[in-house]
Amino acid sequence: MSRARLLETCDEAVAGVEDGATVLVGGFGMAGMPFDLIDALIRQGAKDLTVVSNNAGNGDVGLAALLAAGRVRKVLCSFPRQADSYVFDALYRAGRIELEVVPQGNLAERMRAAGAGIGAFFCPTAVGTQLAEGKEEREIGGRRYVLEYPIKGDYALISGHTADAVGNLVYRKTARNFGPVMATAATTTIVQVSDVVPVGTLDPEAVVTPSIYVDRIVQVKARHYTVQGAR
Amino acid sequence: MTNSRRTSASPGVVVEHLDCGPLTMDELAAHIARDIPAGAFVNLGIGLPTKVADHLPRTAGVILHTENGMLGMGPAARGEAIDPDLTNAGKVPVTELPGAAYFHQADSFAMMRGGHLDVCVLGAYQVSEHGDLANWHTGEPGAIPAVGGAMDLAIGAKDVYVMMSLFTRAGEPKLVPSCAYPLTGVGCVSRIYTDHAVIEVGSAGARIIETWGLCASALAERLGVNLTCG
Numbered sequence: 001m002s003r004a005r006l007l008e009t010c011d012e013a014v015a016g017v018e019d020g021a022t023v024l025v026g027g028f029g030m031a032g033m034p035f036d037l038i039d040a041l042i043r044q045g046a047k048d049l050t051v052v053s054n055n056a057g058n059g060d061v062g063l064a065a066l067l068a069a070g071r072v073r074k075v076l077c078s079f080p081r082q083a084d085s086y087v088f089d090a091l092y093r094a095g096r097i098e099l100e101v102v103p104q105g106n107l108a109e110r111m112r113a114a115g116a117g118i119g120a121f122f123c124p125t126a127v128g129t130q131l132a133e134g135k136e137e138r139e140i141g142g143r144r145y146v147l148e149y150p151i152k153g154d155y156a157l158i159s160g161h162t163a164d165a166v167g168n169l170v171y172r173k174t175a176r177n178f179g180p181v182m183a184t185a186a187t188t189t190i191v192q193v194s195d196v197v198p199v200g201t202l203d204p205e206a207v208v209t210p211s212i213y214v215d216r217i218v219q220v221k222a223r224h225y226t227v228q229g230a231r
Numbered sequence: 232m233t234n235s236r237r238t239s240a241s242p243g244v245v246v247e248h249l250d251c252g253p254l255t256m257d258e259l260a261a262h263i264a265r266d267i268p269a270g271a272f273v274n275l276g277i278g279l280p281t282k283v284a285d286h287l288p289r290t291a292g293v294i295l296h297t298e299n300g301m302l303g304m305g306p307a308a309r310g311e312a313i314d315p316d317l318t319n320a321g322k323v324p325v326t327e328l329p330g331a332a333y334f335h336q337a338d339s340f341a342m343m344r345g346g347h348l349d350v351c352v353l354g355a356y357q358v359s360e361h362g363d364l365a366n367w368h369t370g371e372p373g374a375i376p377a378v379g380g381a382m383d384l385a386i387g388a389k390d391v392y393v394m395m396s397l398f399t400r401a402g403e404p405k406l407v408p409s410c411a412y413p414l415t416g417v418g419c420v421s422r423i424y425t426d427h428a429v430i431e432v433g434s435a436g437a438r439i440i441e442t443w444g445l446c447a448s449a450l451a452e453r454l455g456v457n458l459t460c461g
Contacts, residue, residue: 028299028336029322031315054336058322081377082322092375101376104298105340105383112337124344125383128417130368173333174299175316180335208335224315227322 004167004214006196010040013190013218017046017155024111024182025053025063026158030225032175033062034159034192047071052151054104054178056080056088058227067091078104083229103131106148108181114150115184123148156186163193164202167211183213190215194222244461246441253426253444261286263352263394263424271349272296274384277321280352280394296348298380300339303331320380343387351388353381355395357410360437360456362420365412385416397425404454406430406437
């Protein structure tokens with residue numbers, strides 16, 4: 001039995017994250033980034049982390065702050081280099097962080113596979129490119145595919161918009177991005193939301209992440225940033 | 232290149248616009264917008280291709296997909312319409328149109344790989360005459376690689392158009408016999424839209440279908456690829 005727990009603080013929500021853990025961090029740029037959970041994780045002190053996220057931090061907040069604190073050994077992401085990714089860029093150029101670039105759709109589908117109990121899958125993305133080198137390939141129905149393995153997290157830190165008291169979640173606009181997939185793919189899924197409503201308030205037809213995937217919820221006032229230099 | 236099949240343009244087959252110079256990137260964006268079928272589901276890559284959106288008339292009913300999780304994307308948001316929870320794939324704040332839908336990343340990329348997206352328009356460093364695409368990594372020492380959704384888009388959309396200048400600033404053709412940069416996808420591009428010409432590429436090689444400022448045969452002279460005209 002692992003019903004979602006509604007916690008008072010972000011510090012309680014991230015308690016127990018071990019050194020060396022694999023942490024899935026939601027967000028696409030700043031949209032959907034769980035800023036408050038990451039700040040709590042920095043206070044909590046876990047180090048030597050492997051982070052899975054679409055980007056490798058923007059500006060000085062959120063994931064960039066975790067990187068700047070020296071807690072991350074390796075980043076798996078699709079798009080590290082951006083106008084405001086200077087924290088990651090400096091660590092990478094100094095050889096202080098490992099990078100594995102994964103095509104964005106593979107990043108999502110590999111986590112989906114982890115959450116859905118799929119052992120591996122054949123995917124047409126990246127066939128014939130550097131990112132498929134050394135991977136098993138198979139021709140199916142005249143098309144080439146590459147074997148891709150799941151990415152499972154020990155923890156997922158994600159940001160939703162509204163939760164009900166049992167842990168059903170809805171998101172807001174494109175801040176949804178990786179949240180629903182990451183929620184399924186981690187042993188412990190930790191969610192920050194702007195709003196918590198009583199059970200029975202969310203329309204069951206509109207729930208995006210059912211409560212079975214959610215372990216810890218904390219309500220925080222939403223903080224928003226936009227990516228500087230985006231074009 | 233050996234076995235060059237460069238031929239002169241046949242009148243009436245290649246459309247040559249010789250009374251003007253090469254297209255500006257805005258003119259090129261307008262040209263691409265005219266070629267996108269009404270009602271199509273379309274993804275515009277980050278950077279240059281986003282210009283195409285400015286030239287799509289609302290009446291065409293084209294529905295824009297953005298890979299961070301939305302169909303029905305509207306124009307860039309300004310002023311009070313800026314909502315940090317609503318951005319495009321380049322992380323620029325955008326708006327939603329009536330009929331928009333949001334979805335998570337696994338669904339967003341299933342739409343590509345599953346063959347549901349009609350057209351995507353991508354930028355490129357190089358395209359080969361057989362439709363190989365290089366647009367994600369220069370491969371230079373010290374360069375930080377970043378692929379985003381480019382590899383998924385390249386193999387997923389039914390038609391992959393590339394929008395780019397035909398030559399680098401140094402005058403080197405970007406349409407090449409074989410890409411020197413690391414590949415994004417193999418044989419995935421169907422057509423390149425450039426300031427000087429629209430050229431179809433694929434297993435049958437490159438074929439010029441429209442030019443601006445130069446006739447097809449003059450353009451073929453500047454390109455070191457197998458090229459048919461018309």
